[in-house]
Amino acid sequence: xxxxxxxxxxxxxxxxxxxxxxxxxxxxxxxxxxxxxxxxxxxxxxxxxxxxxxxxxxxxxxxxxxxxxxxxxxxxxxxxxxxxxxxxxxxxxxxxxxxxxxxxxxxxxxxxxxxxxxxxxxxxxxxxxxxxxxxxxxxxxxxxxxxxxxxxxxxxxxxxxxxxxxxxxxxxxxxxxxxxxxxxxxxxxxxxxxxxxxxxxxxxxxxxxxxxxxxxxxxxxxxxxxxxxxxxxxxxxxxxxxxxxxxxxxxxxxxxxxxxxxxxxxxxxxxxxxxxxxxxxxxxxxxxxxxxxxxxxxxxxxxxxxxxxxxxxxxxxxxxxxxxxxxxxxxxxxxxxxxxxxxxxxxxxxxxxxxxxxxxxxxxxxxxxxxxxxxxxxxxxxxxxxxxxxxxxxxxxxxxxxxxxxxxxxxxxxxxxxxxxxxxxxxxxxxxxxxxxxxxxxxxxxx
Amino acid sequence: xxxxxxxxxxxxxxxxxxxxxxxxxxxxxxxxxxxxxxxxxxxxxxxxxxxxxxxxxxxxxxxxxxxxxxxxxxxxxxxxxxxxxxxxxxxxxxxxxxxxxxxxxxxxxxxxxxxxxxxxxxxxxxxxxxxxxxxxxxxxxxxxxxxxxxxxxxxxxxxxxxxxxxxxxxxxxxxxxxxxxxxxxxxxxxxxxxxxxxxxxxxxxxxxxxxxxxxxxxxxxxxxxxxxxxxxxxxxxxxxxxxxxxxxxxxxxxxxxxxxxxxxxxxxxxxxxxxxxxxxxxxxxxxxxxxxxxxxxxxxxxxxxxxxxxxxxxxxxxxxxxxxxxxxxxxxxxxxxxxxxxxxxxxxxxxxxxxxxxxxxxxxxxxxxxxxxxxxxxxxxxxxxxxxxxxxxxxxxxxxxxxxxxxxxxxxxxxxxxxxxxxxxxxxxxxxxxxxxxxxxxxxxxx
Numbered sequence: 001x002x003x004x005x006x007x008x009x010x011x012x013x014x015x016x017x018x019x020x021x022x023x024x025x026x027x028x029x030x031x032x033x034x035x036x037x038x039x040x041x042x043x044x045x046x047x048x049x050x051x052x053x054x055x056x057x058x059x060x061x062x063x064x065x066x067x068x069x070x071x072x073x074x075x076x077x078x079x080x081x082x083x084x085x086x087x088x089x090x091x092x093x094x095x096x097x098x099x100x101x102x103x104x105x106x107x108x109x110x111x112x113x114x115x116x117x118x119x120x121x122x123x124x125x126x127x128x129x130x131x132x133x134x135x136x137x138x139x140x141x142x143x144x145x146x147x148x149x150x151x152x153x154x155x156x157x158x159x160x161x162x163x164x165x166x167x168x169x170x171x172x173x174x175x176x177x178x179x180x181x182x183x184x185x186x187x188x189x190x191x192x193x194x195x196x197x198x199x200x201x202x203x204x205x206x207x208x209x210x211x212x213x214x215x216x217x218x219x220x221x222x223x224x225x226x227x228x229x230x231x232x233x234x235x236x237x238x239x240x241x242x243x244x245x246x247x248x249x250x251x252x253x254x255x256x257x258x259x260x261x262x263x264x265x266x267x268x269x270x271x272x273x274x275x276x277x278x279x280x281x282x283x284x285x286x287x288x289x290x291x292x293x294x295x296x297x298x299x300x301x302x303x304x305x306x307x308x309x310x311x312x313x314x315x316x317x318x319x320x321x322x323x324x325x326x327x328x329x330x331x332x333x334x335x336x337x338x339x340x341x342x343x344x345x346x347x348x349x350x351x352x353x354x355x356x357x358x359x360x361x362x363x364x365x366x367x368x369x370x371x372x373x374x375x376x377x378x379x380x381x382x383x384x385x386x387x388x389x390x391x392x393x394x395x396x397x398x399x400x401x402x403x404x405x406x407x408x409x410x411x412x413x414x415x416x417x418x419x420x421x422x423x424x425x426x427x428x429x430x431x432x433x434x435x436x437x438x439x440x441x442x443x444x445x446x447x
Numbered sequence: 448x449x450x451x452x453x454x455x456x457x458x459x460x461x462x463x464x465x466x467x468x469x470x471x472x473x474x475x476x477x478x479x480x481x482x483x484x485x486x487x488x489x490x491x492x493x494x495x496x497x498x499x500x501x502x503x504x505x506x507x508x509x510x511x512x513x514x515x516x517x518x519x520x521x522x523x524x525x526x527x528x529x530x531x532x533x534x535x536x537x538x539x540x541x542x543x544x545x546x547x548x549x550x551x552x553x554x555x556x557x558x559x560x561x562x563x564x565x566x567x568x569x570x571x572x573x574x575x576x577x578x579x580x581x582x583x584x585x586x587x588x589x590x591x592x593x594x595x596x597x598x599x600x601x602x603x604x605x606x607x608x609x610x611x612x613x614x615x616x617x618x619x620x621x622x623x624x625x626x627x628x629x630x631x632x633x634x635x636x637x638x639x640x641x642x643x644x645x646x647x648x649x650x651x652x653x654x655x656x657x658x659x660x661x662x663x664x665x666x667x668x669x670x671x672x673x674x675x676x677x678x679x680x681x682x683x684x685x686x687x688x689x690x691x692x693x694x695x696x697x698x699x700x701x702x703x704x705x706x707x708x709x710x711x712x713x714x715x716x717x718x719x720x721x722x723x724x725x726x727x728x729x730x731x732x733x734x735x736x737x738x739x740x741x742x743x744x745x746x747x748x749x750x751x752x753x754x755x756x757x758x759x760x761x762x763x764x765x766x767x768x769x770x771x772x773x774x775x776x777x778x779x780x781x782x783x784x785x786x787x788x789x790x791x792x793x794x795x796x797x798x799x800x801x802x803x804x805x806x807x808x809x810x811x812x813x814x815x816x817x818x819x820x821x822x823x824x825x826x827x828x829x830x831x832x833x834x835x836x837x838x839x840x841x842x843x844x845x846x847x848x849x850x851x852x853x854x855x856x857x858x859x860x861x862x863x864x865x866x867x868x869x870x871x872x873x874x875x876x877x878x879x880x881x882x883x884x885x886x887x888x889x890x891x892x893x894x
Contacts, residue, residue: 022621022628029621029628033653035533035564059552061613061649064634076560076652082529083564086482103548105506105584113523117482117530136647137552166508174469174476179742181469181476187511200583202508205523206480295626 006381006417007388007430008408009094009236009269010045010053010400012038014074017273018359018394019302020293026398038080039087041397048404049418051429052092052123054216054236054390055080059101060134066301078110085118092426094123094216099156100149101129101138104197108163111213112205120209120425125216125236126227128153130331146330150223152196157215157231159199162190164212165439166202188439211435214426220248220334229255233432234267236390238335238362240342245270245385267430270380271363271390272373276402280368287367290394291355299354306332306339316351319343338362359394370406377407378416453828453864454835454877455855456541456683456716457492457500457847459485461521464720465806465841466749467740473845485527486534488844495851496865498876499539499570501663501683501837502527506548507581513748525557532565539873541570541663546603547596548576548585551644555610559655567656567872572663572683573674575600577778593777597670599643604662604678606646609637611659612886613649635886658882661873667695667781676702680879681714683837685782685809687789692717692832714877717827718810718837719820723849727815734814737841738802746801753779753786763798766790785809806841817853824854825863 011017015027015037022029031037042053055077074080077095084093093114097107107124115122128149129135135143144152171186190201217224217232228235235252239245253263275290277283296316304311308324308331320343329336339362343353359365366376380386393399411417423429458464462474462484469476478484489500502524521527524542531540540561544554554571562569575596576582582590591599618633637648664671664679675682682699686692700710722737724730743763751758755771755778767790776783786809790800806812813823827833840846858864870876 020626023623023626025623029619029623033563033619039533058651059556060647061651062629062634064632064636064649074651075563076556078525079529079557079560079564082526083533086486086530086534101550102553103585106549106553109506109523110526113526116480116522117526133647136645138550139645141645172476172480176470176472176476179467179470179740179745182509185511187509189511198583198586198588200507200580202511204505204508204521293626298626 006377006411007267007269008048008050008417009388009390010041010050011271011390011392012041012053012055013392014396016395016399017361017392018290019299019361020290020295020358021395023293024290024395026395031396035075035080035083037397038075038084041400042084042088042091044397044400044404046088046091048408049421050091050391051388052094052426053084054094054123054125055096056125057096057098057127058131058134059098059129059137060131063133066298078114081122082114082117085114085121090121090421090424092121092123092214092429093118094125094214094426096125096127098127098129099153100144101134104156104159104163105199105203108160109203109205112164112203112208115208115210115213116205120427122208122210123214123216123234123426125218126153126157126231127218143330146221146223146333150227153227154230155194155196159190159192159194159197161212161435162192162439163199163201163203164207165437166190167205167207168437168440169207172206185443188443190439207437210425210427211437214430214432219332221332224334225252225255228252228266229259229261232266234269234430237268237270238338238360239270239385240338240362240364242380242383242385245380246383249385264431267387267432269388269390270386271360271392272376273360273363273365273392273394274373274399274403274407275359275365275367275394276370276373276399276406277367278369280372283367283369287359287365291358294354294358296351296354299358300350303339303350303354303357306336308336311350314350317349319347319349320353335362360392363392370402370410373407374410374414377411378414381416453824453858454714454716455495455497455864456835456837457488457497458718458837458839459488459500459502460839461843463842463846464808464839465737466746466808467737467742467805468842470740471737471842473842478843482522482527482530484844485522485531488847489531489535489538491844491847491851493535493538495855496868497538497838498835499541499873500531501541501570501572502543503572504543504545504574505578505581506545506576506584507578510580513745525561528569529561529564532561532568537568537868537871539568539570539661539876540565541572541661541873543572543574545574545576546600547591548581551603551606551610552646552650555607556650556652558660559611559650559652562655562657562660563652567874569655569657570661570663570681570873572665573600573604573678574665590777593668593670593780597674600674601677602641602643606637606639606641606644608659608882609639609886610646610648610650611654612884613637614652614654615884615887616654619653632890635890637886654884657872657874658884661877661879666779668779671781672699672702675699675713676706676708679713681716681877684715684717685785685807686717686832687785687809687811689827689830689832692827693830696832711878714834714879716835716837717833718807718839719823720807720810720812720839720841721820721846721850721854722806722812722814722841723817723820723846723853724814725816727819730814730816734806734812738805741801741805743798743801746805747797750786750797750801750804753783755783758797761797764796766794766796767800782809807839810839817849817857820854821857821861824858825861828863
């Protein structure tokens with residue numbers, strides 16, 4: 001039995017990760033707007049000792065002119081995760097927030113506040129936000145270029161981490177006798193003057209229990225991987241084959257090393273969509289049933305946007321037309337390549353591609369028995385492709401309940417996954433250290 | 448017995464509204480960072496059937512160079528109030544957020560999310576934020592002028608309310624058969640192109656249960672009162688005498704009428720600091736004990752900033768020096784006038800003024816028995832100076848517990864305050880209507 005342990009994250013994707021989940025009789029679409037539903041999901045994941053739950057996010061509404069809209073409806077991350085913080089005790093709470101459309105001061109204090117409320121369980125999934133529609137909600141006519149977005153993100157991270165460091169850990173003294181609440185010299189201004197941001201500091205809330213929230217990232221473009229190698233402590237990724245998964249894993253760890261970081265300092269979590277049945281046939285039937293619920297018109301529109309080519313009038317039973325070069329994509333570059341390669345490798349028609357993407361949106365779909373899914377997880381975990389998994393149940397809560405009840409016990413039997421929590425903070429769950437305070441060290445050196 | 452009922456809001460000011468509260472043996476300074484403390488306060492207020500709790504806010508940290516810092520330590524409003532939303536069932540949750548340093552799209556969806564999570568209990572205390580230190584955390588070298596801040600706030604409110612209206616109330620249909628989640632034509636773009644904001648819309652979350660969160664305002668300058676008359680549904684205010692309170696009340700209702708609004712459409716809530724004892728002497732002793740805990744050095748610095756004049760070397764036992772004209776104040780203009788008038792009217796020395804401001808920060812301090820406080824409340828309520836009160840206990844939870852246990856029963860005996868909740872939403876508690884959807888009406892007119 002290995003001492004290396006799997007990490008498991010639950011993707012809180014409304015009533016399920018499958019794009020047609022809300023049409024399936026095992027879900028209730030009203031759950032999309034129900035805080036009780038999300039409380040139930042988080043508590044189920046916590047009872048199974050998952051490391052964390054995770055909320056994706058975007059900052060644009062549905063296009064009113066689209067003829068067929070499936071609202072994937074989400075609560076806003078800080079508000080939802082704060083509600084979940086006091087509804088749970090141990091599980092980590094990871095929220096997606098964009099560096100493109102927020103101010104570092106606001107974001108740093110919201111995450112600090114969430115980390116204080118949860119007793120050290122906050123994580124930030126850092127995104128730069130693609131798409132012109134999002135930009136047009138924030139005083140811009142179009143989004144910034146991919147490279148500029150990552151430059152801004154890099155400066156943003158410097159400012160945010162410095163803001164978390166702007167209070168030394170022992171700043172609060174509350175000396176009633178003298179009336180001194182704060183230890184003199186324990187707070188620091190940043191006086192940051194950069195290309196994108198000018199921020200004075202200090203923050204107006206003490207350093208978070210974890211030092212920083214756990215820093216998570218999911219971009220897999222070249223810019224994205226470089227950014228991850230510098231900043232990320234956990235990485236969500238979409239990998240279709242074991243070979244691709246191993247290559248990505250090795251590449252990311254090597255990039256981290258080139259920044260002076262150890263292999264253990266970055267946790268790689270591929271996504272997997274578990275479509276579970278008590279037999280393989282039952283699982284495959286559920287998978288097919290879900291794909292039959294996809295509305296082709298909407299799926300084609302989504303795919304057109306992803307691939308940068310209008311597929312609206314393309315025959316469903318033909319292969320894809322020629323695609324633009326990746327350099328022309330100013331959105332999710334790595335997802336573009338993944339879908340392009342998948343379609344080419346398996347010579348898929350447009351209809352087949354839609355089916356493959358409806359459940360996984362680019363992630364592995366494993367339709368099978370709990371044993372088969374456990375085999376898949378163990379293979380990737382032991383063959384250098386994963387430190388754990390981002391679990392994306394296609395139907396919620398249904399398929400999470402199946403996973404917790406049937407897959408988790410097998411992983412435990414095999415010595416791969418914890419039977420109970422050993423730590424209290426999200427960093428402790430992932431085996432990651434609490435960061436030292438850079439500004440405190442600087443101040444000490446100047447004395 | 449009148450059918451007109453008092454409204455009560457609890458000001459969630461850390462361990463107490465008195466600036467030296469944390470030094471008093473009846474508080475625990477660790478409560479400042481404890482979510483359990485705030486949960487306890489909200490539940491106590493809810494058990495007493497208060498209309499709402501309220502969190503003040505600012506976006507600047509303590510000045511590291513100050514020799515004596517009393518951290519008033521606050522959680523960030525959206526995160527704290529979301530945690531309280533699932534810790535309570537009926538009480539309203541009002542958070543202060545600045546129009547100066549946030550994007551309307553982010554704010555509108557965070558309030559919408561809080562309103563959904565709480566089942567219609569969110570309120571927004573709208574501030575424009577004074578002070579250059581805050582501005583320097585947000586890419587500015589100095590704050591905008593008072594008038595510009597209010598112009599921006601006015602446009603901000605137009606955008607935010609339109610974003611809440613960008614989903615019609617019956618937009619969600621979830622037709623599983625057709626795959627249509629949203630009713631066609633039920634979502635609207637704003638395509639707002641203004642002086643301060645360009646926002647496309649729609650929002651990415653359905654219309655809040657209350658339509659909009661309750662709109663609250665606390666600025667009492669001319670700009671502030673005009674803004675309140677246009678937008679605010681509840682107003683927090685600091686008034687020292689019954690005559691001033693009546694004049695403010697009448698003025699605000701008249702301004703609201705000039706915008707075509709009824710007197711009932713705006714609820715006026717002066718602040719009151721209840722310093723309670725079982726005898727008047729006991730209450731006065733507590734009041735004196737608290738004032739003795741004020742650190743004069745820090746209080747003088749705070750007052751210098753408020754009055755726009757450096758009082759650091761001014762003798763504590765002399766009256767104030769000449770003050771600048773109110774036109775020179777780019778911060779809280781009405782608070783400047785209140786403090787200036789208080790000092791002149793009562794011929795206070797600097798030391799006396801500090802004592803008067805330490806507990807109330809400009810608000811009425813009533814040190815007495817529960818009967819005496821109830822008399823004060825009834826007088827203001829029946830004499831045209833208040834629709835209710837913003838209750839600011841100097842020590843928390845201690846003085847809230849006293850208020851709930853001893854003052855609330857007297858108010859009920861007198862028929863002034865509800866025995867239990869009759870509504871479910873914050874708007875219902877305050878007797879305010881759910882706003883109609885402006886964009887839906889516009890769209891209907893164009894058909």
